[in-house]
Amino acid sequence: MFCPKCGQQNLENNFRCTRCGFVLHDPAQPQYVVTDDNTLAG
């Protein structure tokens, strides 16, 4: 993929641009796990 900032070509799995350090991918968002224990009751 190409860096939108400087145009440097980077690998798809590159987190940051190898040329300018621009963040190509947003950091992983925190996952909120909801546990519904009440639904287990039968």
Ligand SMILES: [Zn+2]
């Ligand atoms: Zn760049």
